[in-house]
Amino acid sequence: MIIVGEKINTSRKSIADAVKERDAEFIGEVAQEQAEAGAHYIDVNAGTFLEQEIDSLCWLVEVVQNEVDLPLCLDSPNPKALSEAIKHHKGEAMINSISLEKDRFQALLPVITGQPCCVVALCMAEASMPNTVEERVQVGSNLINKLTEQGFPLEKIYVDPLVQPISVDTRMGAAVLGAIQSIMNDFPGVNTICGLSNISFGLPMRSLINRNFLSLCMKAGLSAAILDPTDKQLMATLLSTDMLLGRDEYCENFIEAYQSGRISML
Amino acid sequence: MSEFKALTDAVMKGDIQTAVAETQSALDAGANVQDILDKGLIVAMDEVGEKFSTGQMFVPQMLRSAKTMQECMKLIKPLFQEGQLTAKGKVVIGTVRQDLHDIGKNLVAMMMEGAGFTITDLGVDVSPKDFTQKAEEVGADIVAMSALLSTTMPAMRETIKALQDAGIRDKVKVMIGGAPVTENFALEIKADAYAPDAGSAVIAAKKLLGIS
Numbered sequence: 001m002i003i004v005g006e007k008i009n010t011s012r013k014s015i016a017d018a019v020k021e022r023d024a025e026f027i028g029e030v031a032q033e034q035a036e037a038g039a040h041y042i043d044v045n046a047g048t049f050l051e052q053e054i055d056s057l058c059w060l061v062e063v064v065q066n067e068v069d070l071p072l073c074l075d076s077p078n079p080k081a082l083s084e085a086i087k088h089h090k091g092e093a094m095i096n097s098i099s100l101e102k103d104r105f106q107a108l109l110p111v112i113t114g115q116p117c118c119v120v121a122l123c124m125a126e127a128s129m130p131n132t133v134e135e136r137v138q139v140g141s142n143l144i145n146k147l148t149e150q151g152f153p154l155e156k157i158y159v160d161p162l163v164q165p166i167s168v169d170t171r172m173g174a175a176v177l178g179a180i181q182s183i184m185n186d187f188p189g190v191n192t193i194c195g196l197s198n199i200s201f202g203l204p205m206r207s208l209i210n211r212n213f214l215s216l217c218m219k220a221g222l223s224a225a226i227l228d229p230t231d232k233q234l235m236a237t238l239l240s241t242d243m244l245l246g247r248d249e250y251c252e253n254f255i256e257a258y259q260s261g262r263i264s265m266l
Numbered sequence: 267m268s269e270f271k272a273l274t275d276a277v278m279k280g281d282i283q284t285a286v287a288e289t290q291s292a293l294d295a296g297a298n299v300q301d302i303l304d305k306g307l308i309v310a311m312d313e314v315g316e317k318f319s320t321g322q323m324f325v326p327q328m329l330r331s332a333k334t335m336q337e338c339m340k341l342i343k344p345l346f347q348e349g350q351l352t353a354k355g356k357v358v359i360g361t362v363r364q365d366l367h368d369i370g371k372n373l374v375a376m377m378m379e380g381a382g383f384t385i386t387d388l389g390v391d392v393s394p395k396d397f398t399q400k401a402e403e404v405g406a407d408i409v410a411m412s413a414l415l416s417t418t419m420p421a422m423r424e425t426i427k428a429l430q431d432a433g434i435r436d437k438v439k440v441m442i443g444g445a446p447v448t449e450n451f452a453l454e455i456k457a458d459a460y461a462p463d464a465g466s467a468v469i470a471a472k473k474l475l476g477i478s
Contacts (some may be wrong), residue, residue, distance in 0.1 A: 011446065047416035048446055077417045128390070129366050167325035168369050201369075202325025 001242060002041070002224035004073045004094070005034030006195070008060060009045040019046060019056050027060065028067035035068040037229035037262060041094050042068060044085075045075035054081045061088040073120075073226070079107035086111060096120040097160060098147075100139050109150065118156040120193055121147065123179065129162065131169070133178035136161045140183050144190060158193040158224055159183050166209075167202030173213065177220045184221035193224035211237040218245065236263035269297070270306030273338075277310035280330025282337050289338040299345045303382070307335050311380030312468075318377075319465030325373065328464065332376040354382040355407040355475045358400050360392035361444075362421035367414035370444055373464040374410060381468045383408075394421065394428035401429065406438050408471055413444040422447075423455040439474040443467060 007030050010016040018026040031042050042064050046056035057076065064072060073094040074085045086093055097120035098108045112119045121143040123136045130136045140159045148154055161179040164172045176199075180192045199213045200206035211234055214225060218241045227234055235257065243254045257263045268274060270292065276285035292302050314331045317323035357378055361371045368390050379385045386404055388396055392411075401409050409429065413419045422442050429435040439458040442451070452460035459474055461467035 048448075050416060050419060053416065077415050124366070127366075129368070165325065165369060168329065168373075170326075204321075204324060 004041040004226040005039030005229050006043050006226050010048045024063045027063045031064040031067045039229045041073040043073040043075050054084050057085045058088045083111040092116045094118040097122040099124040120158045122160045123162045136179035137182045155189045158191040163198040165201035180220040191223040195226045215241045232264040273306040274310040277334050280334050282334045285334045289341050299342045308382045315465035315468045356384045357408045358386045358406040359410040360388035361390040361412045363393045365418035366390045371412035374467045377464040377468050394425040397425045398428045398432045408439045410441040416446045
């Protein structure tokens with residue numbers, strides 16, 4: 001499983017304050033703790049800064065990469081912010097995200113084909129949010145085909161099936177699981193990724209719901225997740241699920257994480 | 267104790283069958299339709315909204331209660347004379363331009379309807395022009411906007427500008443909400459209220475229109 005650490009997001013107050021103050025030390029610490037907890041990418045998102053988003057995002061890229069030797073997940077719905085931020089990035093960034101929405105697709109295509117990078121392909125088309133498995137698979141397949149036609153490597157595409165709250169429509173969990181399974185079957189080598197916490201919006205015991213959903217997604221074939229790697233319960237779920245699916249020889253990763261205190265039951 | 271306690275309880279539980287039967291028997295017994303609405307249904311939805319805001323009830327329960335109320339409304343609505351149902355105020359609601367997220371907006375619309383407001387839901391990707399035209403057309407008291415993306419939040423500012431340009435800004439109250447939206451942003455763009463969730467939206471709407 002590829003882990004994208006989600007904590008550096010200005011929708012969190014402590015991060016917003018640190019970005020406003022240009023507190024490189026604090027941001028560096030949050031990057032470091034996620035790296036130590038097992039993140040493969042560090043997500044950076046300054047979306048709430050609106051007009052100052054671009055400057056803030058570029059600053060975050062520099063600060064985080066000064067601190068940790070990891071690629072970043074550049075996270076914004078704004079193609080302009082992504083195209084500026086990637087200029088400051090060392091190595092292969094993950095661009096989060098492109099979608100089938102025409103303006104967004106056209107604006108990002110030159111950015112992602114202009115340099116080596118990965119891209120998150122959000123299952124969202126022009127007209128509306130997807131509801132069913134079929135709608136997700138259709139948009140996802142369409143995106144994969146369009147990107148690979150442009151020479152973008154399949155294995156660098158991370159399809160995000162778009163997780164929506166189960167509280168509003170109880171079919172939303174199965175819709176995501178079905179879409180992951182279909183896309184992974186239809187396009188061997190492609191990746192799937194999702195953020196988990198949307199699933200539990202509007203319900204009690206959200207972290208428990210998120211953890212169980214992660215397990216089910218992994219069984220369906222999910223290959224990457226955007227999450228908080230410093231959450232020891234969540235990481236325990238991730239590593240134990242990987243182990244139970246037969247992907248952890250000698251149960252090494254699970255045991256090591258336990259012995260080093262990176263996972264726990266409580 | 268309200269004479270409609272059984273109805274109120276059924277709406278709170280989301281028990282459609284019982285609620286519809288209670289509504290029918292109240293009508294058969296000659297109860298006043300306005301009383302059924304105010305003391306039976308709206309009372310229930312007010313409590314649902316409050317319990318939701320304080321974390322004692324959850325989204326699926328709220329949806330179920332709202333659906334139950336809608337079913338009861340089907341029985342009593344035809345008995346109201348034209349125009350009588352708009353007493354609480356008219357709300358034009360939608361998700362702003364280039365934003366397709368509708369879940370939060372739908373929850374707010376449903377709860378406002380439950381509280382007795384008359385709702386015109388323009389759906390998603392609603393342009394400043396469409397908000398303004400519809401607000402003029404129906405004589406809206408409130409324009410409520412939702413945005414789930416930081417990139418679409420500026421459309422809220424533009425919609426307020428469009429209301430100004432059309433000369434109706436002083437006739438409508440503007441409410442905004444959505445995950446990236448904040449109280450500060452509401453102040454900045456001179457919206458009249460910000461609401462973090464559907465329950466709060468109802469409370470804020472009532473406050474804006476001076477309804478207790």
